[in-house]
Amino acid sequence: MSDAKPYDAVLLLSFGGPEGPDDVMPFLENVTRGRGIPRERLEDVAEHYLHFGGKSPINDQNKELLAALRGELDARGLADLPLLWGNRNWEPYVTDVLREAHEGGVRRVLTVFTSAYSSYSSCRQYREDLAEALGTLAEEGRGLEVDKIRHYFNHPAFADVNAAAVAEAVAQLPEGARVVFVTHSIPDAMNDVSGPPAAGGGAYVRQHLDVAAEVARRASERVGRELSWDLAYCSRSGPPTQPWLEPDVNDHLRALHADGVPGVVVAPVGFVSDHMEVKFDLDTEAAETAGEIGLPFARAATVGATAQFVAGLVDLVQERAAQARGEDPELPVAGGLGPSHTVCPVDCCRNLRAPRPAATGEDWQAPVPAGS
Known part of the structure; x- marks a missing residue:
């Protein structure tokens, strides 16, 4: 093709x-x-x-x-x-x-x-x-x-490249190291309306949990043992009174250390490349947190290029x-969720502040060029 x-x-x-x-x-x-x-x-x-x-x-x-x-x-x-x-x-x-x-x-x-x-x-x-x-x-x-x-998020290539990165990072740490998948935190209310309304919301967290489980499964096959894992969040920016997705990655590293975990792989599965949330929130702040508490730490690579x-x-x-073109191609997926839509349903991931028209959706009306 x-x-x-x-x-x-x-x-x-x-x-x-x-x-x-x-x-x-x-x-x-x-x-x-x-x-x-x-x-x-x-x-x-x-x-x-x-x-x-x-x-x-x-x-x-x-x-x-x-x-x-x-x-x-x-x-x-x-x-x-x-x-x-x-x-x-x-x-x-x-x-x-x-x-x-x-x-x-x-x-x-x-x-x-x-x-x-x-x-x-x-x-x-x-x-x-x-x-x-x-x-x-x-x-x-x-x-x-x-x-x-x-x-x-659940395309096999995305899952497999992340799994290879996790396996490589696990090899740098003591036996029993835990994988902490990390993504950008968002307000709870934004997660509640994420995805198509007919699916009941919560798609952001649901998708991350699904791909984390699949990446952990594939990485476990690579290293020859079952890897334990969690999902944590970084880059919170809202006021303290507004609930955002938790746990924060730094808080979670401290909790894991207190539980006797011998090391952590931080895997930024929510990000495509090493931009600022990865370089500062993980490579700087999370690495410093791990260093302060004496927790062996490795950061898995992003998929990048x-x-x-x-x-x-x-x-x-x-x-x-x-x-x-009206064809019906195969839609490969990894994990337990099916392929996502390409044309977004009405009110999918809706704007809670000030709704604006959104392209590529079922309710999108393309503007008519002036003079036509």
């Missing part, structure tokens, strides 16, 4: 990050606009970036992923398929990227998010920003159609293209 029709471009859509110290506060203001986050909290988070010279690693990681995707597309006979990169919160902004693509003749785009799970922050907010970009372009007389691939993961993403691109 080497065809990507009816799509005439693929867009890698990511979060974005500052490129230097002067970018940090404007970037954080973009991220938190309309959320009422106190200036003091932004200054605290800014220190995370300034700790690394004010530059987020995510942009370079996206460039590496783009290069790997380009190579995989070319190898499958898709050298003429444009590969775009846009961000929600920093340059290159998605609106600008889509405008330039339209000028180059692109009319239908397939989007790959650098987030594998269902929640407002990890899916719908990307869809809302796409809708805003398409509305802006329509006002300029530019019509574009945009789709997305399905959530890939590994060949198997990249091949899996291109499989998903071609799978979605086949669906758009």
